[in-house]
Amino acid sequence: MKFILRLFYILIFLFSFIELAYSKTTKIIFFGDSLISGYGLITKDNFVNQLKQKTIQNKLNNLTLFNSGVSGETSTGLLNRYKWVLEDSYDGVIILIGANDALRGIDPNYTRRNIEKILSYLKEKQIPTMLIGMKAPNNLGEIYVNEFNEIYPKLSKKYDTSFYPFFLKDVVLKPSLNQKDMIHPNKKGVSIIVNNFFPFFLEFYQSLK
Secondary structure (H helix, E strand, C coil): CHHHHHHHHHHHHHHHHHHHHHCCCEEEEEEECHHHHCCCCCHHHCHHHHHHHHHHHCCCCCEEEEEEECCCCCHHHHHHHHHHHCCCCCCEEEEECCHHHHHCCCCHHHHHHHHHHHHHHHHHCCCCEEEECCCCCHHHCHHHHHHHHCHHHHHHHHCCCEEECCCCCCCCCCHHHECCCCCCECHHHHHHHHHHHHHHHHHHHHHCC
16 A cells, blocks of 8 residues: 555656646747847837747747847947846847947957857857847948858857848838838838748747757
8 A cells, every 4th residue: 555655646746747847938038239129119019029929829838038138239238248147047049139230330350259259158058049140231331241241140150059140131121111210120020020030930949948
């Protein structure tokens, strides 16, 4: 009888452990600038929240997304703060940074070094990472544009991150999809970005399991 009771309690413990393991919440944090924080949009319409709704529609359970976007942030700003944000534990990190560097004409080599320091740290800590690419405005000149645009695919390959080539794909410079400044997407523009991004995000999410 004692053996049966002991076996019963062991089985309860095992089933409880398995249930806990399967119910574990996956936590993904998004680092970035105003494109992540949602400049000019109400909270529910920003990129992270629209993506969150997309995950719910696709029945991705036990997934929590965190918005750590800061309007106006450059790669230097992110480099100065990301470690203390990561004092909390996350299962994955997604980074979109550099747009403000380009708008200010900052040397692409400087931007690259900043992003590389972040990716190097994340790789060292074995935190799965996705890098989202940006592109420089064409009015900065061919040399600058080429050097800037090459930052993202090269670093993603070097540090073996997941990669989404261009955040503003199908949205950039389209008046109907952007706010009046023609820099920040409106609600409809963000929706298109989310739909384009989602297959890449899904692959990244599944790699975390």
